[in-house]
Amino acid sequence: MLTPEYMQQIVDRYLAAINAGDMTAVMALYADDASVEDPVGTEPKRGDEILQFYTNAFSGGAKVELTGPVRISAKAAAFPFRAEITRADGPVIIVEVIDIFEFDPAGKIATMTAHFGPANITAKDG
Amino acid sequence: MLTPEYMQQIVDRYLAAINAGDMTAVMALYADDASVEDPVGTEPKRGDEILQFYTNAFSGGAKVELTGPVRISAKAAAFPFRAEITRADGPVIIVEVIDIFEFDPAGKIATMTAHFGPANITAKDG
Numbered sequence: 609m610l611t612p613e614y615m616q617q618i619v620d621r622y623l624a625a626i627n628a629g630d631m632t633a634v635m636a637l638y639a640d641d642a643s644v645e646d647p648v649g650t651e652p653k654r655g656d657e658i659l660q661f662y663t664n665a666f667s668g669g670a671k672v673e674l675t676g677p678v679r680i681s682a683k684a685a686a687f688p689f690r691a692e693i694t695r696a697d698g699p700v701i702i703v704e705v706i707d708i709f710e711f712d713p714a715g716k717i718a719t720m721t722a723h724f725g726p727a728n729i730t731a732k733d734g
Numbered sequence: 735m736l737t738p739e740y741m742q743q744i745v746d747r748y749l750a751a752i753n754a755g756d757m758t759a760v761m762a763l764y765a766d767d768a769s770v771e772d773p774v775g776t777e778p779k780r781g782d783e784i785l786q787f788y789t790n791a792f793s794g795g796a797k798v799e800l801t802g803p804v805r806i807s808a809k810a811a812a813f814p815f816r817a818e819i820t821r822a823d824g825p826v827i828i829v830e831v832i833d834i835f836e837f838d839p840a841g842k843i844a845t846m847t848a849h850f851g852p853a854n855i856t857a858k859d860g
Contacts, residue, residue, distance in 0.1 A: 612853045649808030676801055676814050679832045679849040682775030686832040686849035688802050688814045706805045706812040706832055708849070723805040723812035723834070727738045 610711055615685040616678050618709065618717065623672050623689065631662045639716035646722035668694040675704070685709045692732065700732040736837055741811040742804050744835065744843065749798045749815065757788045765842035772848035794820040801830070811835045818858060826858040 618637055625633035635658065638644075643652035644661060653661050671692040678687040691703045705724040712718040744763055751759035761784065764770075769778040770787060779787050797818040804813040817829045831850040838844040 612851060616853075647807045648810050648812075677830045677854060679814075679830060680851045680853050681773045681849055682851070684774050684849060686774075686812075688805075688832065704803045704805060706814065708834075723807055723810060725738060725806045725808070727742075727806050728803060 610683060610713070610715060612680040614715060615680050615709070615711065618711075618715070619674075619678050619685050619687050622709075622717075623674065626662075626666060626670055626672050629666065629669065631659060631666070634662055635659055637717050638720075639712050639714070639718050642716070642718055642720070644720045644722075646720065647725065648721050648723050652719075666693070668696050670694070683711055685711075702730050702732050704728040736809060736839070736841060738806040740841060741806050741835070741837065744837075744841070745800075745804050745811050745813050748835075749800065752788075752792060752796055752798050755792065755795065757785060757792070760788055761785055763843050764846075765838050765840070765844050768842070768844055768846070770846045770848075772846065773851065774847050774849050778845075792819070794822050796820070809837055811837075828856050828858050830854040 622634065622637055638658060642658065643654050644658050645652045672689050674687060674689050676688045678685050686706060686708045688706050691705060692700060693703060694700050703724055705722055708721045709717045710719045748760065748763055764784060768784065769780050770784050771778045798815050800813060800815050802814045804811050812832060812834045814832050817831060818826060819829060820826050829850055831848055834847045835843045836845045
């Protein structure tokens with residue numbers, strides 16, 4: 609059942625999976641026909657593109673943490689977080705993001721949209 | 735033009751208008767054919783329903799403030815805020831919300847969605 613507690617738990621597991629670098633655990637939270645629009649305004653990714661996206665985005669390591677409460681409505685969770693992302697080819701960057709998860713009746717993430725833009729990206733200690 | 739600075743300014747004006755109790759100023763930010771889904775999962779409000787909604791919601795006075803940066807993508811702004819709402823018939827409540835504004839090409843808010851639920855509402859000093 610799609611309770612607030614359940615949705616909160618999925619958000620917690622999602623962030624923990626990213627921090628652990630466990631993209632298989634990330635993918636297990638998504639429905640088979642899920643779409644990921646990250647950032648908002650780009651073409652939604654589906655299927656294998658989603659795994660590829662997470663692998664590329666976080667291959668150098670990432671630390672993510674909530675910066676406020678998860679907002680939980682009838683069928684969605686919205687949460688503000690900060691990502692510290694290390695890439696092989698550049699400086700460590702800090703990105704301030706708001707993600708929205710919409711759930712399907714089975715409790716999987718059906719759509720994810722990520723809100724951020726250039727104004728929300730800074731170089732760490734830069 | 736839909737610059738990050740412009741979208742940030744609209745968010746600032748929106749919150750200031752609510753704090754001032756100026757619902758005419760709130761409405762001026764919306765497109766004529768705007769929809770307001772507040773909270774997510776309810777029937778979107780349109781036209782006069784939007785003014786009625788704001789008037790009802792904030793008739794007793796409200797204080798709103800950002801609790802983190804406005805996330806600005808190509809065509810949308812997402813922002814976490816805290817609302818302290820006073821009603822004639824009950825206690826002062828604190829609501830933790832994430833609003834999403836999507837803009838039309840003219841720079842008006844075309845759709846607003848508000849993410850929160852019972853888990854995000856507490857009585858002040860309660």
